[in-house]
Amino acid sequence: MKYIEHIKSIILFLLVALSMTLTFLTWNYKPKYQTIEDIQVEHVALGEQKALNRVVKPYRLLFKGEENFTGTISSAVIDTLMDELSEMEANDLTLINHNLSDDKVNEMLRMPNRMTLFFQADVPIPTFAAMLPFHNTKDIPETTFDRIVIDWSYLSTTSQLQFLFINSDNRTLYRSVVKVDNKTSFKRNFIDQAAKFDNYMEIERPGTKSLYVLMNPTEVVPYTYSVGTISTELLKRILFTDPNIVQRNIESTQSERYTDGMSLMRLDMQNQSIHYVYPPAESLSPIAPSILMKDSMDFLNEHGGITEDYRLAAMNYQKHIIDYQMFFEDLPVYSDTTFTRVSTTWGDNRIFRYRRPYYVFDMNLPDDKAAKELASGPRVIEQIQSNLTTNINDINDLVIGYYLEHDANAELITLEPNWFMLTENGWERLTSEQVGGVEYGLE
Known part of the structure; x- marks a missing residue:
């Protein structure tokens, strides 16, 4: 028994030594981690992003x-x-009139030294302020114009332009004075060129706004293109969170349905x-028009959805709907x-509805069609009235x-020039018929 205390001391020493060794090893341990490479998220897009001033114009x-x-419709x-x-x-901005008459609108356009910009849809002024900088953006009202x-009457003496923002439906008129740093460029590109543009005629109408139509017959070239398509797989990857769980259902020869249980995409072949x-x-929660415009453009630009020359054509901000009309050759x-x-309906912080063509113009196919001569605007007015x-x-x-x-097999696209009448509907x-060698567009 005399060795028991010695044995205890040795064991205690060994335990202390072991503890110190383990502690030392723990402090100095450096595990060999495998290098984790940065995960590259693939960006899926249909086309390139478009600048705001190429869509809202x-x-x-x-x-x-x-x-x-x-006047001119030239994109250049x-x-x-x-x-x-x-x-x-x-x-x-200064509010000049909130009960603007049609006669007053006509009068403003008739005054000399003026240029009028016609828009297809109501444009929010805060959206326009992203293209024309305002001195004070905080006080820009959430209103629209068309x-x-x-x-430019006083451009040469003051280096300033007067901008009159007209909303035809709300009958409002706002005014702003715009400073021009390069008045020589403005004069060269627009004022001096105006005389070279096409002649237009004002068609006056009692009690309503005038129409402005081309005074002379116009030749327009028809086109034929082969048809390209946007792949369904690409659309799935853009619109669905997990494309791998999307189920396809062929509903008919003219319709296919894709769903992940939460969202739905339908192909309309017709x-x-x-x-x-x-x-x-x-959601129908109120959205300011300028915010709605930004949300819509951000969504489309995220996946390059403005694949052709699409321009703002209609806005219903109460229903959160914005439409963009296809243009070709201006x-x-x-x-x-x-x-x-292309139509977007914004929802609760994300897209709710999205409708768009899935065809694209592939290759221009030369043909023997000559340029089509369309009747003058006054002639069209005459035929409409008759x-x-x-x-x-x-x-x-x-x-x-x-x-x-x-065509019947959806392999070719034809683009035929015509006059079109735009109404509330x-x-x-x-449609055209030949009269005296001039296509005047009615039958």
């Missing part, structure tokens, strides 16, 4: 000189104007479009059988555009 510029109206001229606006600065009259909906996001494209718009039951006062605008059709093609 006028479809026509109308100039009033000392005597005559001239319009884009140059939109770019120059970004180099200017506007002062505060025409801007630019008065209209060559897809219609996506995410029901949980449905002309709007319409169709009875094929969808020619042959149609439509009241001339019910027409919002008369424009030249393209009528789009697919939408557009109507004025």
